[in-house]
Amino acid sequence: MRTAALRGATLAPEQSGTGAAPDTVDARRAAAGDQAAFERLYNGHVARVHSLARRMVGPEEADEVTQDVFVRAWQKLGTFKGQAAFGTWLHRVAVNVMLGRRAELAKRRGRTSEGDGLVESLPSRRSHIELHMDFETAIGRLPAGAREVFVLHDVQGFKHQEIAEMLGVSTGTTKAQLHRARMALRRYVDR
């Protein structure tokens, strides 16, 4: 399964033949209170949501945040109209939940929302751990702002304008953060 499925999900409507796609049917059933239908949606999308959570908020909180996402989606199912793919809609819900949790999670970790930014340390100061860090781990060590923009843009496929609106910053800022993240991740690309 490919993570950067937002582009694909956006371009490929969940329609097959003359009927609605299984996800859309299940979403309608779930909106009417059918938990079994919602569980099928969970099974189909949990890997994507959990992977996003791992990259956005870190592996420690990924389980909890993933649960929050699906509870939130259940509460908001009435707003899903089937115009976009369910996966795209769920993805928006997930991103909103994760961005909404930023301040709380940063406080819980006892650090600022800008993160600890280990990846951006100068090469001469790099730790033994950092030298052996893989690409996914390195993403998690980016400063929070750069990490969020990088995950949303390069992994999830959102555009700068969308990211800027979600984060409440300018596109100039998101472009600068993306470049900062990419520059920092160059040395981890083969790991």
Added chain:
Amino acid sequence: MSDAWTGRLSEYLDAELSGEDRNQLERHLEGCPECRLTLEELRQVAQRAAALEDSLPAENLWPGIAERLGAEAPAEAGVVDLGRQRTARRRVSLTLPQLAAAGVAVMLLSAGGAWLALSQSGALGGATAAVPVSAVSGAEAIAVATADYDAAVAELQDILTERRGELDTVTVRILEENLAVIDEAIAEAQAALQDDPTNSYLSAHLAAAMWRKVHLLRRAAVIASATG
């Protein structure tokens, strides 16, 4: 390693430079091997990111989610009939505006605002009929729905008080412990919301705790009815 164009390489890679800037950068790239190398590295990072694969969580998270959703869906929570087995007892039929209204209160809180929730939702169904959108403010709608939630909780607690003797002591102890934990969570969330009324996380947390309480009380009432 870094020159005036280095900071624009990601924009170039993403085809976001204007025509003139792009032309200038391309001319610069022809004579700058370092920028060409950096551009290639940035391209590899973007490609690597796009190729990352999803993976399942180590544990199945569904049971925890299902527990938070409640044993029955909110839309199906309109009637709880616990009076069939014991006609001598009070017949309990909780309909709107009680249990459904409890769900409404939860939805209003979790949506972060009554106006938004009410205006968006066909899912609220008949429960919204008692709360005309145009007639009340968001705060008033929450107050109305919360009052109905309180009434539903009070009703269920009355049932449990009445049938407490039909539950074994271990069940009663676990029930009371869990209710105490939930009540504490509700009180903490309410206190925190007083300081930060627009905090959507706190609203969602409060809503989840309120729903857990209704769900727990309902389950206990059903168990008491079945064993009585």
